[in-house]
Amino acid sequence: MVSTEPLAPAPNREGTTPPLAPRRRVLVIDDSLDYLRSMVLLLRSMGHYANFAINATAAIPVARRFRPDVVLLDVGLPDGDGRLLAEQLRKEAGLGDIQIVCVTGRMHEDPRRSIEAGCDAHYVKPLDSPTLHRVLARERG
Secondary structure (H helix, E strand, O other): OOOOOOOOOOOOOOOOOOOOOOOOEEEEEOOOHHHHHHHHHHHHHOOOEEEEEOOHHHHHHHHHHHOOOEEEEEOEEOOEEHHHHHHHHHHOOOOOOOEEEEEEOOOOOOHHHHHHOOOOEEEEOOOOHHHHHHHHHOOOO
């Protein structure tokens, strides 16, 4: 069992704890276990709730239970195209308003395909911390 709870923020160089941004519930869907582990730890260290799914088959049931605010979705999953999964998530009761961010390791993916599939944004991996902060600070719409 993996905890989804956020970690306490670490003090900065001045010895003060930075103010917390609004906590988000973030679901990371990716087939790379190393990427999943590092993203979940990073998200939790940023004060967010984080959960994961390793493929498209597991993603829908996990999303139903976890009720994410944001999904970081790999485009190239072993059991399906992440963009098709984005469309399925949008149709799922109670999940239509989540923010879906497609991420890919392929530099030459056309981001328009992700947007047309219902994703709110498209990025190439790895997401750096400033980009991740901006993504999580943004509301859908």
